[in-house]
Every structure is written in C-alpha cells, then in structure tokens.
Amino acid sequence: MSFSDLRFVVASDVLLACFLPLAILILSYKHFPSFALSDIRDLFAFSPRNRRRHGHFSLERAYYSFSQYARLSANELSRMRSSYATLSRTNRNIGYKIGYTKKLDHLRDVTSLNTVVVDGIVELALEEFPFLKDEPVINTDFADLGRVRESLKHFVRDWSEEGATERARIFTPIINLLSEVDAGQRGQMKVLVPGCGLGRLAWEISQLGFDTTANELSFFMTLSLRFLLSTKATTSVNDHQLRPYAHWFSHQRSNVSLFRCISFPDVVPRRSANFCLVEGDFLDIKIPTTGTKAKPLGWTKDHANAPGTQPEGFDYIVTLFFIDTSLDVLTTINHIYTLLRPGGTWINLGPLLWTGGAQAKVELSLDEVLNAAKDIGFILASEDNGPASRQTVECEYTGDKNAMMRWIYKAEFWVGRKPEHRPSGI
Numbered sequence: 001m002s003f004s005d006l007r008f009v010v011a012s013d014v015l016l017a018c019f020l021p022l023a024i025l026i027l028s029y030k031h032f033p034s035f036a037l038s039d040i041r042d043l044f045a046f047s048p049r050n051r052r053r054h055g056h057f058s059l060e061r062a063y064y065s066f067s068q069y070a071r072l073s074a075n076e077l078s079r080m081r082s083s084y085a086t087l088s089r090t091n092r093n094i095g096y097k098i099g100y101t102k103k104l105d106h107l108r109d110v111t112s113l114n115t116v117v118v119d120g121i122v123e124l125a126l127e128e129f130p131f132l133k134d135e136p137v138i139n140t141d142f143a144d145l146g147r148v149r150e151s152l153k154h155f156v157r158d159w160s161e162e163g164a165t166e167r168a169r170i171f172t173p174i175i176n177l178l179s180e181v182d183a184g185q186r187g188q189m190k191v192l193v194p195g196c197g198l199g200r201l202a203w204e205i206s207q208l209g210f211d212t213t214a215n216e217l218s219f220f221m222t223l224s225l226r227f228l229l230s231t232k233a234t235t236s237v238n239d240h241q242l243r244p245y246a247h248w249f250s251h252q253r254s255n256v257s258l259f260r261c262i263s264f265p266d267v268v269p270r271r272s273a274n275f276c277l278v279e280g281d282f283l284d285i286k287i288p289t290t291g292t293k294a295k296p297l298g299w300t301k302d303h304a305n306a307p308g309t310q311p312e313g314f315d316y317i318v319t320l321f322f323i324d325t326s327l328d329v330l331t332t333i334n335h336i337y338t339l340l341r342p343g344g345t346w347i348n349l350g351p352l353l354w355t356g357g358a359q360a361k362v363e364l365s366l367d368e369v370l371n372a373a374k375d376i377g378f379i380l381a382s383e384d385n386g387p388a389s390r391q392t393v394e395c396e397y398t399g400d401k402n403a404m405m406r407w408i409y410k411a412e413f414w415v416g417r418k419p420e421h422r423p424s425g426i
C-alpha cells in the first residue's frame, strides 16, 4: 500500500466504519462493567433457542455462576472493606473494638466453607454435562451471585431439619389431600410438580407412592438438586454443611446466629422408578402418554378411589409458590388444564407475588385468578370440601427463624378439578 493509499484510508469513512463499533464496545465495557462479552455474543445469537440457552437460568449461566461464586463473593467483600475504610478514624476505632473487622474476616472464611458445597455442584455439573468445559466463559455478575445464594438457601428450605417447620406449614394441606387416595392406586397415578425448586415436595409425593415428575426451569435449582440426587456427591444424611445466612448482615441478633452452620440433607433423595426430574420450561411439557392401567378420578377420597377409565394426562398437578412466577399466568393455568386428564386435579398453594415493572403480562388479584381458573374450565372446591377446602395458609419462604424480621405470606390453598366432559359452550 502506497503512502497516498494509506492517507486515503485514514481520511475516509472506511476507517470510521471499522473504528466506531470498536470504540462503542470499549466505552460500553468501561461504563457498564457488568456488560459481559457473553452479552455481545447473545446479541448475535439470532435463534430463539440460542437466546434461551444463555438466559438468566440457563445451564451455562448457572454453571459459570457457581464456578465464579468465590470470585463474586470476594469482590463483594472487598467492596464492604472499602466502605468500612471510608469511616472516620474514630468510627473505625469503634468498628475495630466491637469486632467488625473480624466479622468481615469471618465472612471471608465462611464463604470459603460454602465454596466446598458450591465446588461440589460445579464438579458434578462438569461430569454430567462434559460439554460445559468447552463452552465460552460467561462473566457472571451480582445478580447471578444472588441466584446462587437463593439456591443454597433452598437446601435449608427443602432438605434440612432447620426448614422442617417452614415445610410442614405448606406441605401438610397438599400431602393430606393426596393421602386420601387409596395407597394401592397411587402407583398408577401421575403427579406433576412444576417449578419444583429443590424438589422436596415432589420427592415427598413420590414417597407416598405416586408416579411423580418434578419440573424446574432454573439450572441454579436443578444443578443443586442433582448434587443431592447423585450417589457420588451425597452419600448420607447431613453429609454437607452451609452457612446460608452469612452474606446478609441485616436483621441479625448476633454474629453467632449470622454465621451458624446448617447441615443437610435431613433425608437422602434418589431418582427412582416413580421420581424423575424434567429440566426445562413447564410450558414445554407435553401431555403424558396413557398407560394401560385404569385411573381413578377426582379430589376427595370417594372420587379418587372410584374405578376409572384410561384418560390421558396427569392425574394431579401441584403448584407450590409457582403460578405467580409466571409472566403469563393465564397461559400457565391454561397449560395446567391441558395437561390434566379429564377428572384430574390441580392443587395450588402460594402467594400472588407478580413480577413487576410490566414484565408480567397481567398481575391479577386472587378473585381474578380464581375467576380465570373457572373460566378456563376448572371446578373449584369450596370451603367445605374436606381436605380440598379452600384455606389461607400463613407461611414463610426461605425464612431465617433467628432473624429480627419475618416475612409472612398469607398464601392461598385451593383445589380445582377438570371436568370429565367439557361443559358445552366452553
């Protein structure tokens, strides 16, 4: 290239066209550090499937979030140390005397103890999904750290002695209703638990003898559940320890309570002939194929144990703290209806905590949800339908029983039945 050619390139729009996107990229990276290179790749992942694969709850993102748990936690701790360093000398002295600097050191140590469980999850993920090691690194951020911590807290909610009281409040109405079904019939009945989280309810239902499918979209949850189901990763009761509350200093009466250790699991779950995990979107679940066995119908003991035919679909769908997480609850309820066999039963227990900021397509009141369910075709049990009766259940969600704050939900329990025959006009 001659000097005049070079001068032409430098002065022309060609250079500008090449240089401008690069400059924008560098500036974006500088001003929005959480804007990761993987986001740029996502921008160019034109297929919707690709986009979903690398969404907030994807396998890849969950894997890298668990992998980077130690780094993300260390970053947060160093920001906390920096904040402390901005105190006046006098106040730093007080902080030192009351042991605040030691508390920050303790947080560092406790985080590395939590890393034992997190590393176990990462190791198992690599074993079960070996292609992950060839996946381009995703730079995770504080929101991902929050998702990791949330799934760790679910070990407490679902699988620890500490969580037993919280579980008892919400599982009891569901288990009581399902216990009405004749034990001999349960093995032939299919139960689906969408949005199962760490799967304890689904597993309890399988222990009653039902053919149970646990379904969960978020790989933050399912990688953690896989860690429990693995014969290699979890071998005995209380095999693992976590300090799940350590990172949130608010509402703590003492540091002993803040840093306390919780052991799990209180029972060891395993995959079995009647307990399976389906990872993915509930809305992608198809109507199960019919076995040859007859299935009884209904929600009460009499209904449930009556001789049935061979209808298609799930006999029960159990939603616990689930329907309000949907961005389109009407589609979700419709899908529950579709997946149930005629005469099948929907059991719901949960609040109505919609995703705000106009993300949820509709944000309904309880009355509206129940009216919509009726409109879709459900026959709802009333207040005097025995164990199927509607009731309000005061309960918590991953609560810390020692904390100075309690968040109590007045969750609603209801049972809806899909009619044997669709009423005409609907």
Ligand SMILES: C[S@@+](CC[C@H](N)C(=O)[O-])C[C@H]1O[C@@H](n2cnc3c(N)ncnc32)[C@H](O)[C@@H]1O
Binding pocket: 057, 157, 194, 195, 196, 197, 198, 215, 216, 217, 218, 221, 280, 281, 282, 283, 320, 321, 322, 325, 326
């Ligand atoms: C509030 S949590 C409740 C988890 C569990 N049922 C419990 O009570 O501990 C809602 C769960 O539903 C899952 N979820 C949300 N939308 C889903 C979908 N479309 N398909 C499957 N799971 C979904 C979330 O990932 C989350 O784990």
